[in-house]
Amino acid sequence: MxxxxxxxxxxxxxxxxxxxxxxxxxxxxxxxxxxxxxxxxxxxxxxxxxxxxxxxxxxxxxxxxxxxxxxxxxxxxxxxxxxxxxxxxxxxxxxxxxxxxxYDISLDDFKILGVTGTNGKSTTVSLVHHILQKLDKNSTLISTVGIKINDELIDEPYNTTPSILELAKILKKSKENNIEFINIEVSSHAIDQRRIQGFKYDIISYTNITRDHLDYHKDFEEYKNIKLSLMNYLKDEGTIIINLDRLNKEDFLKSGKEIITYGFDKNADFVIDNYEQTLQQMKFTITTKENKSFEIRSPMIGKFNVYNITNAFVIATLFGLAPEEIIYSIFTFKGVPGRFQIVPGSKSLGFFAVIDFAHTPDALNEVLKTASSITEGRIITVFGAGGNADKGKRKLMGQVVSEHSDVIVLTNDDPKDEDPDQIIEDVSKGIDQDKHFIVIPDRETAIDTALRFANKGDIVIIAGRGHEKYQLFANGKKVKFNDYEVTKKLIDKIKRSSGR
Missing domain, CATH: 3.40.1390.10 (MurE/MurF, N-terminal domain)
Structure with a gap:
């Protein structure tokens, strides 16, 4: 031009x-x-x-x-x-x-959602995008697991939140496709590095704020304050949504914006109750401050997903969608790859293998508590810790896994430029040495061993990498490795060798 x-x-x-x-x-x-x-x-x-x-x-x-x-x-x-x-x-x-x-972009051309927090961002924004799609609304998803314009996958990003230029190009393409809704997952790095410069949000939703990325942020207080500073990017008539069970409303009052809360706390604007689950599905109710109750059913499970679903329900109502239509759309959402994702084929062996992205103490705690609540068998956990990341959380991760697991297989995650053996040693300091505990650095061998340990009724949790497609080593070395695909291959091999 x-x-x-x-x-x-x-x-x-x-x-x-x-x-x-x-x-x-x-x-x-x-x-x-x-x-x-x-x-x-x-x-x-x-x-x-x-x-x-x-x-x-x-x-x-x-x-x-x-x-x-x-x-x-x-x-x-x-x-x-x-x-x-x-x-x-x-x-x-x-x-x-x-x-x-x-690019002739005006933020007033869109209704823009930003979801931030330590855990739950990807599932929440993906579910909102799914609801909008189901109800014939034109929507863009910008998330760790993929960037989509309606149903078209246009990129699988390296960063949770893309750069200023990448975001502008996504908005340009969205405008060309008559998109009405933009749903973006916002990381603390993106806020601190101002990748979202120029953005203004109609809704900002906070899932939780727990320890993470302290390799980048000097301490938890700085991390929290950077997360809270996202409020500065709200439009004048914007709304804040928070999980009242996990966050202090007082931290958000300084924004001067409308604050909507949800949680099991009876003081929330959207109260969760009557939560029941099996390995196949869960149900619960959401009651509004107008005392209207809605029963939610979902094939996803876990208390963390109760929060994610309720968050998405609140967001969708603020976008003007009818609760009854939202409820049906929630029921049709199968979840996000690598988030408590059951590997098919494991059931025929008498146990369940589950892939999850949990890589913080809080996320591991939630995933393992969910596993404990739905099985009478053992919990076998395969996990490690990432390199070039918060070293202080490694011992804490080991402690959480020790508390909730019967068998622990400690392995490599993405060591990147750090010594893999040192990372494993850091994590093992938090593990109860009296537990059934084994170190197998090669991740595929570790997963195979855990699957062969499993008995009828057990759950094998393979944690840390979720949807990721490559394992990262020193000097930029990338090895193709997806936990779901590897686990599925190993299960098929076990089935063939056992004649099942």
Missing amino acids: KIPSKKIIQFLNGNIKKHVITNEILNIADIKDNSENVEKDDIFIAFKGSRFDGHDYIISAFNKGASLIIAQDEEKIPNIDSLQYIIVEDIKKAAADLTHKL
């Missing part, structure tokens, strides 16, 4: 420190923040990250044909006569303003 350079300057009005643009008309193909992807006539935005500084790649972007550079550090602008650039005060704001203007 051809755009007057004055127009670009107007888009960044109030944020410009200096500009050097000689062309009255700029040819703009796209906007990029990775110099390797730059093509002729792209704008290159020189973000400074934790590992790389985009300013160091300005020459590379220029040599590839970038028509304009947006930067923040003038001292790092190379001395090239024909280089056109703009120096800004706030490069994150500049990126959001520029992409939204060039």
Whole structure:
């Protein structure tokens, strides 16, 4: 597209420190923040990250044909006569303003949901997206498990919340597809790094806030405060939803926004009661503050999913959907891959194998308590801890698994750049050594061993990696490995060898 350079300057009005643009008309193909992807006539935005500084790649972007550079550090602008650039005060704001203007995006074109918290985000946003789809509403899902525009999977992201430029492109594509609802999972990293710069939410829902990512955040208080700061991104008439059983309402009053609560707590606006479950399904009631009660049935199980479903129910009612239609849509939702996902075939062997993403002490506690409530057999847990992550939670994870498991198989998760043996040692410090406990570093062998340990009525929980498709090792090495696929393959092998 051809755009007057004055127009670009107007888009960044109030944020410009200096500009050097000689062309009255700029040819703009796209906007990029990775110099390797730059093509002729792209704008290159020189973000400074934790590992790389985009300013160091300005020459590379220029040599590839970038028509304009947006930067923040003038001292790092190379001395090239024909280089056109703009120096800004706030490069994150500049990126959001520029992409939204060039892509002709208005946040008022959408109803936008943001779900944050330590656990439950993916299931909640995925269920809301499912409800909207079932009721013929055009919806976009932005989640750890996938980015979808209606039913079309357009990406499987590396980060829970994509970058400023990626989000802008998703909004652009959403607008082109007449999307009305945007449902986005928001991580603490995304808030702190301002990946959501320029976003304004109609609804922000908080699932819970428990220990996580203390490798990135200096302590729990900082992590919590960053999560709470998402409230600053609400639209003027926006609404906050919180789980009253897990969060303190006082923490949210400073927002000055409407706060809607749910939980088993009788003081909640949406009260959960009459919770029953089997291994196949669960049911419970939700009673509104108007004293209207609705019975919910779902093939998902676990108290954590009661919260996720109730959260989605509240969100869907705020989106103006009829409760009766919401209830039917909930019943048809089978869950998210890698979230208490039962592996078919295990039942014929007399036990159940379950894949779950639980990788924090709180999440492991909830998953293992759910397993305990639905079996009279043993709980056999396969788990590890990720590398380049919060080391302090490893012992706590070991303690939780010890408390709720009969047999423990400790293995590798994603060691990344850390020593796998050291990670295993850190976790084992929390494990009761009197438990039936074995260390098997190779994850596939560990899963196979646990499955062969299992007797009739047992549950094998394979925790930590959920939907993830690759195991990550040092120096960026990626090995294809999906817990569900590997477990299914091993179960089929056991069935063949036993003649079942």
